[in-house]
Amino acid sequence: MATYDLGDGVPLEHEVRNADNVLTNATVAVVLNRPDGTTFPAPTITNPSTGIYRAVPVPDAVGTWIGAWSTSGAVTSVQPFSFAVGDPGPQDYAALPMVKAALGKTTADDRDDLIQQAITAASRLIDRRCGRRFYADKVATARTFPVCGQSAYAGVDQVILVDDIATLTGVTVETGTTGSYTAASGWEAGPDNAAVYGRPYTELRAGAGWLPATGRVRVTARWGWPTVPDEIAQACLLLAARFYRRKDSPQGVLGSAEWGVARVSRTDPDVEALIAPFVIPTIA
Known part of the structure; x- marks a missing residue:
């Protein structure tokens, strides 16, 4: 849908x-x-x-x-x-005309809805596979992050890891506990030059002692990525085309008069290679 x-x-x-x-x-x-x-x-x-x-x-x-x-x-x-x-x-990462061109379809027909559905499914699968989304919120909203287990020291700086922040415009940072927060000052966002490379900010840094030993940090920001990376857009195009073509192989088997019958592979190595640099690592 x-x-x-x-x-x-x-x-x-x-x-x-x-x-x-x-x-x-x-x-x-x-x-x-x-x-x-x-x-x-x-x-x-x-x-x-x-x-x-x-x-x-x-x-x-x-x-x-x-x-x-x-x-x-x-x-x-x-x-x-x-x-x-x-x-x-939620933003789709590939446009309908581009996917239609990749499929060799250049005119409007009753399959456009199926192609659009494949694009949306591919976009959301990439989000879940990477553990993040590649579009920015329209308005800033607040999220909280626990200090314990979420912060560390990088040299003399205290660092807390946060979700992807698309832009620093309008960002506010507070510390405290649920129901009682105080504005924090002197913080910096990292990594350095994130905006130059079209990437989000994923950490907040300050001198030692900026964060309390316990409690939470509340950050108000526009979450997500500033722009869709080219690799993600290409991965979505490939994946959407693959999803659309699966209607012709509902049992996972694709046939051809020229080369016979072949089983559809579970994953596309090109898609995996394209999204791999953007996957947030997890610890089992």
């Missing part, structure tokens, strides 16, 4: 084909229901070419939206669909 940011236009498209599978015009309508079940005002529908109908509603609520295209006249049909809205919505 595709996910969009709250307040952004959602590109909806519907094709009308007759019994001979030829694009044809008809009377078309679209109905949208909000996540709470209420009906959303009908968006304007355009007809840019024969049999192609488009609408771009702007959702006003977070959650799963349910809709349906209905066709009457020359063709009678009802086609349901759904999409999710977040604030922000």
Whole structure:
């Protein structure tokens, strides 16, 4: 299911084909229901070419939206669909046109939804595989980190490891315990030159004694990565194309008249190589 940011236009498209599978015009309508079940005002529908109908509603609520295209006249049909809205919505790391080009598909057809679903699935799998996400929050939010087990010394500096911070603009740091925090000063973010290399800040440093022996550090920031790395975008493209093609090998076996039958490998070594530098190491 595709996910969009709250307040952004959602590109909806519907094709009308007759019994001979030829694009044809008809009377078309679209109905949208909000996540709470209420009906959303009908968006304007355009007809840019024969049999192609488009609408771009702007959702006003977070959650799963349910809709349906209905066709009457020359063709009678009802086609349901759904999409999710977040604030922000999780970002996809590859664009639909690029994945379609990689698949050798250059025109719009009824498989676009399947390709978009594969892109979203690939993006979220990369997030889970790496233990992080590669897009930034729209607004700053607070997260807390325990001092014990999360901090260490690097020379004379005391360092606490934090989640990925996309930008230092608007960052605030406080120390204390739940319900009672005091603003901290004199801290620096690291690693050095993170912004120059397009990477996030993952640590806060200061002179010895900056952190208390116990308690927590509360950091308010825009979390995530400043931009999607090229390697992640390429990995998503490869993985999305792989996911889409799996519809042709539901049992994990792919056949060809030229080279016979082959089992689909469990992993793609190129995808693994692309994302490997971004995986957060864990201790079992």
